[in-house]
Amino acid sequence: MAGSIPLDELRKDTKLTKLVSALMSKGVSRIDPEISCEGFSYRIVEDSLALTPEQAKDLLDQYVDLRAFTKYVKDQLLRCPNCNSYFIQGRFRCPFCNSINLEKSYLIEHYACGTLRRKEDFERDGKLVCPICGGELKTEGVDYRYAGAWFTCRDCKKQFNMPSVRFVCRRCNMELSIDKIELTILNSYAAEDVVVKMVSKETIVVAPLVNFLRSLGLTVSSPGTLVGKSGVHHIFDLIIEIRSEGTSAPLAVDVSKSLEGASEFDVIAMFAKVVDAGVKIPVLVAMPKMSDMGKKLAASYGINVIEGTSLDELFEKFRSLLKDKVKL
Ligand SMILES: [Zn+2]
Ligand SMILES: [Zn+2]
Ligand SMILES: [Zn+2]
Structure with a gap:
């Protein structure tokens, strides 16, 4: 199921990145319609992407087709076929x-x-x-x-x-019977976990971290690939070539950004790559934190863990790790 989400395609979708970033900054993963006499609104989508309510709804439906979002039926609006208004009221007649x-x-x-x-x-x-x-x-x-x-x-x-039940459009005053009125189903939309993770890794942590490291004069590839002894190509979120005394050794960083923080499973996943690829200095970034079990495991595997609830905290810890490990 998760495998069929076209992540490579979605990664390049700047609208999706913007939208999911906006959701994360509000601490929500679900978008509910707001309903009023004027109709409906998907406020956060409209505001973050400068769209009309209808455009916002269409875009969310496209993301459902791409499996980036899941939809849930939330409400139903009646719409005037004459002027498209949603300001519809009931009317009883003899x-x-x-x-x-x-x-x-x-x-x-x-x-x-x-x-x-x-x-x-x-x-x-x-x-x-x-x-x-x-x-x-x-x-x-x-x-x-x-x-x-x-x-x-x-x-x-x-x-x-x-009584005989009719509807009145309060905008154009047309009276409508049940067979004339249009139905609009409104959904709530929830971003898929894997998409939230992808965007948070890309935009919230990885991109600023790459900029920060480059500002220190380091050569950073992101994502970076190392070929392991087995011949397998291992992808890390970023790789820094550390050159000293004529040799070079890779410092490889993975960023774990599930919303709850990193766990021993992130450590295990990274360790397999680190061993095969011969990474000199493996770093696992955990935002906001790493589980206790994960910390213990990382310590025994020789993986450096950097925890932080903010980017500034991550940068500061990265700076001291670099000082410590590569005398930067
Ligand atoms: Zn109307
Ligand atoms: Zn009568
Ligand atoms: Zn009686």
Whole structure:
């Protein structure tokens, strides 16, 4: 399933990167529609990419097709086919004369005598009293019940329990029947974990880290490849060639950025590559932190762990690691 997400394609999609970065900066991974009389809004998408609500919705649907997002049905809007407005209200009409001049009431059934009348017929001095048997109605569900709505047409005087239901577009004033009105299903969208990880690694940590290291005068490849003794090509998030006294040794960095932080599994995954590729100085960057088990394992594998909740913290720790390991 996860393997079929076209990550290589998505990695180049700057809109997706921008959007997911915006989500992460707000600490959310799900986009819900905001609904008002004017319609719907996917605010964070519109704001971060300068799109209209419809464009935002279309883009999110494209990302669902690319499997970068998953969608969940969230709500439904009625839309005017005449002017495309979502400001739609209901309208009740008399099914006999089409009048809108209706009065709505409720039917009450008195259990003791079986009388079924409008609520108004039972009202007497702030109490409910049966107009037929004179008994007082005290407890709903025990001696009486509400038996549904009841409409009276003030024009033709007919009574009925079901008016004809219409809709009115409040923008263009067109009245619409059910068969004319358009339906819009609104989804919530959740970014796939693997996409969030990819973007966070690329934009939040790797890119700034590469810039920082280059500013120190280092030669950095990102992503970087080392060919292992086995012949396998190992990819690291970034590789620095450390040259000293005529020889060069690779310093390889992997960045783990699951939202919860790194664990022993990140250490194990890196260790296999480090051994085969003969990495002199392996560094695993964990943001915001590395699990205790991961730290122990990294220590026994000789993998340097740099933890940080902010980029500045990561940079500072990287600087002292470089001082320590390569006398920079
Ligand atoms: Zn309209
Ligand atoms: Zn009664
Ligand atoms: Zn009528």
